[in-house]
Amino acid sequence: MKYEKKIINPGRQDLDVELIANCVEMKDTLSVSAVFSDAYKRDGVMDHEIKFRTVNKPFIGTALTVKLKPGDIVDCLPIFDIAKPGDVVVIDANGTPNTSIWGGLMSGLARAAGVAGAVVDGSVRDTDESKLLEFPVASRSVSPRAAHSAETGRTEPIEINVPIVCGGIIVNPGDLIVADELGVTAIPYDALAEVYPAAKEQAAKEEATRAEILNGATVEQLLAKFGRI
Numbered sequence: 001m002k003y004e005k006k007i008i009n010p011g012r013q014d015l016d017v018e019l020i021a022n023c024v025e026m027k028d029t030l031s032v033s034a035v036f037s038d039a040y041k042r043d044g045v046m047d048h049e050i051k052f053r054t055v056n057k058p059f060i061g062t063a064l065t066v067k068l069k070p071g072d073i074v075d076c077l078p079i080f081d082i083a084k085p086g087d088v089v090v091i092d093a094n095g096t097p098n099t100s101i102w103g104g105l106m107s108g109l110a111r112a113a114g115v116a117g118a119v120v121d122g123s124v125r126d127t128d129e130s131k132l133l134e135f136p137v138a139s140r141s142v143s144p145r146a147a148h149s150a151e152t153g154r155t156e157p158i159e160i161n162v163p164i165v166c167g168g169i170i171v172n173p174g175d176l177i178v179a180d181e182l183g184v185t186a187i188p189y190d191a192l193a194e195v196y197p198a199a200k201e202q203a204a205k206e207e208a209t210r211a212e213i214l215n216g217a218t219v220e221q222l223l224a225k226f227g228r229i
Contacts, residue, residue: 008078009161011064012174012189020062023176023196024086024116027060029203033185036178039198040191046167046184047140050119054107054130054137058180061088061116062189065166065173067159070094073101073122075149079160085114088177090186092164093122097141104129111135119177119184121166138179140167 029035037045064087066076073096079089089110093101102118104126110118111133118124120139125146130137149155161173169186171177176187176195187195205226212222222229 005156005158006078007159007162008082009173010082011161012062012172015062015174015189016193019192019196020086020176023178023192023199024060026199026203027058027178030206031180031182032058032060032203033178033180033182035203035206036176036187036195036199037185038202039195040185040187044169044185044187046119046121046169046186048183049140050121050138050167050184052136052138052179052181053124053127053142055134056181057117057134057136058178059088059117059136060176060178061086063088063090063171063173063175063177063186064115065161065164065171066091067162067164068093068101068122069157070096072157073099073147074155074158075101075106075147076158076160077149077155078158080109080113082160083110083113083115086116087114088116088179089118090164090166090171090177091118091120091122092166092171093120095140096122098143099123099145099147100125100143101147102137102139103146104133107133107135107137117177117179119166119179136179138184 107130
């Protein structure tokens with residue numbers, strides 16, 4: 001079986017733009033990754049090691065997925081041929097801990113393309129530069145070592161906009177990615193029409209609960225009114 005060294009798919013084309021925009025408007029909600037996970041019945045949460053390494057800047061957007069090959073980790077520069085404003089780059093680097101496939105220059109290019117953020121199941125570097133750019137990057141680890149692309153010139157093997165695994169969660173192109181300082185939650189696009197209103201309702205309940213707590217409500221009163229805390 002011949003292995004295709006570079007596969008670049010266009011990504012999901014039937015996205016409900018209004019639904020996605022409504023989700024993105026929730027990015028300033030407190031603990032937004034938890035709110036969406038609650039709305040998705042506690043599912044979709046990536047491994048706890050996948051966390052912000054640059055700025056604490058919550059983001060929500062649709063997944064532009066990248067799959068790299070174990071043992072032959074390359075830079076994912078081909079994403080910039082198709083990246084669109086609002087995309088979240090989600091990279092399956094097989095959890096490789098000491099070879100970084102995202103750095104400050106990548107953050108600069110992504111910011112210029114309007115990318116909302118990056119999530120890497122692997123290592124990143126140049127976090128200081130990404131902080132200066134105020135570009136949010138979540139990853140499993142941080143390491144100074146670069147991928148070999150700068151030496152070899154190769155940016156393959158790579159697959160773009162294919163199903164991947166990131167942080168223990170299957171992510172398909174177009175899935176909703178919700179990231180904040182708590183972690184990263186991925187919501188399958190096909191579930192989003194049900195999850196979004198549930199997330200809105202959950203966020204509203206939490207806001208109302210906070211107000212009740214400040215007004216002196218007891219645990220019993222809160223449970224009676226909201227059913228949970």
